[in-house]
Amino acid sequence: MRIRQQASKFIFAAGAILLLATPATNVFARGVELAVPADVIPPEIPEDNQLTQEKIDLGRKLYFDTRISTDGTVGCVTCHDPKHALADGRGAKTSAGVGGAMGTRNTPTVLNAAFLSTQFWDGRAATLEEQAAQPLLNPIEHGFTNTAAVEARIKELGEYAELFKAAFGSDAITLERAAKAIASFERTIISLDAPIDRFLAGEAGAISQSAKRGWELFNTKARCNTCHGHIGAFPLFTDEDYHNLGVGTQALDFAKVAREAAETVAQGKSIDELVLGDAEASELGRFIVSGLPKHLGAFKTPQLRNVALTAPYMHDGSEATLRDVIDFYDRGGNDNPYLDGGMRPLGLTEQERSDLVALLETFSSDDLERFSSLEQEKPAH
Numbered sequence: 001m002r003i004r005q006q007a008s009k010f011i012f013a014a015g016a017i018l019l020l021a022t023p024a025t026n027v028f029a030r031g032v033e034l035a036v037p038a039d040v041i042p043p044e045i046p047e048d049n050q051l052t053q054e055k056i057d058l059g060r061k062l063y064f065d066t067r068i069s070t071d072g073t074v075g076c077v078t079c080h081d082p083k084h085a086l087a088d089g090r091g092a093k094t095s096a097g098v099g100g101a102m103g104t105r106n107t108p109t110v111l112n113a114a115f116l117s118t119q120f121w122d123g124r125a126a127t128l129e130e131q132a133a134q135p136l137l138n139p140i141e142h143g144f145t146n147t148a149a150v151e152a153r154i155k156e157l158g159e160y161a162e163l164f165k166a167a168f169g170s171d172a173i174t175l176e177r178a179a180k181a182i183a184s185f186e187r188t189i190i191s192l193d194a195p196i197d198r199f200l201a202g203e204a205g206a207i208s209q210s211a212k213r214g215w216e217l218f219n220t221k222a223r224c225n226t227c228h229g230h231i232g233a234f235p236l237f238t239d240e241d242y243h244n245l246g247v248g249t250q251a252l253d254f255a256k257v258a259r260e261a262a263e264t265v266a267q268g269k270s271i272d273e274l275v276l277g278d279a280e281a282s283e284l285g286r287f288i289v290s291g292l293p294k295h296l297g298a299f300k301t302p303q304l305r306n307v308a309l310t311a312p313y314m315h316d317g318s319e320a321t322l323r324d325v326i327d328f329y330d331r332g333g334n335d336n337p338y339l340d341g342g343m344r345p346l347g348l349t350e351q352e353r354s355d356l357v358a359l360l361e362t363f364s365s366d367d368l369e370r371f372s373s374l375e376q377e378k379p380a381h
């Protein structure tokens with residue numbers, strides 16, 4: 001995880017309430033409370049996008065508004081649906097955007113994404129603000145080809161000028177402001193109250209015997225903790241690093257695909273458009289961002305919160321169930337020249353596999369109901 005040197009400058013968590021650390025912060029003054037437990041480092045809030053209720057309200061409306069797409073059918077909600085733990089519940093391995101166009105990647109949840117120090121499977125966005133603009137400008141997600149087209153659409157809808165004014169002080173509708181508002185809304189989509197949390201806080205009966213054995217395995221024989229380790233200050237079960245597990249690498253000529261991808265990006269295509277539109281370029285993983293050979297086919301270790309609710313799995317959706325994921329790890333991933341050194345056959349028994357699945361099921365928050373009515377919520381002011 002990123003050491004959040006700046007975080008303390010902005011906000012300190014005290015109990016469930018965020019207290020003001022500097023006069024510039026208006027988190028508490030505006031009555032915005034984030035559900036961050038006391039010992040967890042709160043999400044970083046950029047200096048130029050302080051959290052206000054007005055921005056959150058605007059961001060929420062934008063997030064659910066499917067009219068903000070070229071064919072009028074796709075919103076963030078289409079692929080990140082509160083009814084499906086803020087992931088895509090439509091059942092395909094990867095997600096479809098405007099006109100039913102299929103992308104190359106499995107949709108991660110937006111739930112708790114505020115805590116992550118990079119966004120996307122390859123970490124190509126450093127902030128939620130930077131992330132939010134990309135799907136709007138992707139030809140197979142919201143479908144717009146340029147910034148002006150997004151802005152024109154939001155203006156056409158006629159309902160937004162007032163909300164932009166309330167949030168930003170003037171009614172100018174810009175993509176940058178829209179992204180800031182959506183990011184602010186996403187910072188409120190937090191839930192860290194699952195049976196595993198209560199178990200780790202000392203409530204022995206919070207999880208089953210099978211899940212307890214799973215937790216022991218997770219941290220020993222199954223080696224999950226080497227990448228999905230848990231610490232109290234950052235309880236998302238990810239090292240936020242990139243690893244090649246061999247997902248989707250079968251028969252890929254990395255050298256050729258890397259060369260072609262570099263040429264396409266040099267010609268001006270965005271990485272976002274390239275990787276979501278081209279299945280081979282997608283498999284380069286983190287390499288397309290860093291250019292480092294160790295990142296060939298390496299993807300971000302995903303958070304495991306609510307993972308039982310967000311099937312299918314892996315960046316390409318290639319594993320249908322949690323049991324399939326465990327079987328994948330048991331055989332040591334898929335062999336390829338860049339396989340992470342930490343991957344090796346585990347020799348798990350049938351019972352141990354079931355125990356690990358039982359454990360992962362305890363990572364689901366109990367309070368996700370509260371997000372399902374978000375769309376209907378009226379602005380708080």
Ligand code: HEC
Nearest residue numbers: 075076079095096097105106107108113119120121135141
């Ligand atoms: C057509 C489906 C689709 C739409 C529409 C869509 N997303 Fe996504 N989202 C995805 C996919 C697929 C990824 C992973 C892409 C990748 O890693 O390259 C993703 C990744 C993300 C992530 C990164 C999460 C993480 O753990 O790294 C966030 C945050 C996010 N989307 C928010 C949004 C927001 C906000 C909107 C609306 C402006 C939006 N998405 C619209 C499918 C979609």
Ligand code: HEC
Nearest residue numbers: 222223224227243247299300301302313314315329340342
């Ligand atoms: C070497 C690091 C590493 C180890 C060890 C590891 N993981 Fe992962 N895990 C990852 C990465 C990286 C991904 C994404 C890979 C991809 O899509 O290419 C992932 C994906 C997953 C997913 C899919 C999540 C989703 O939202 O799609 C689950 C579930 C998971 N791991 C659980 C486990 C369990 C359980 C163990 C132990 C048996 C384990 N992992 C061991 C790094 C690791």
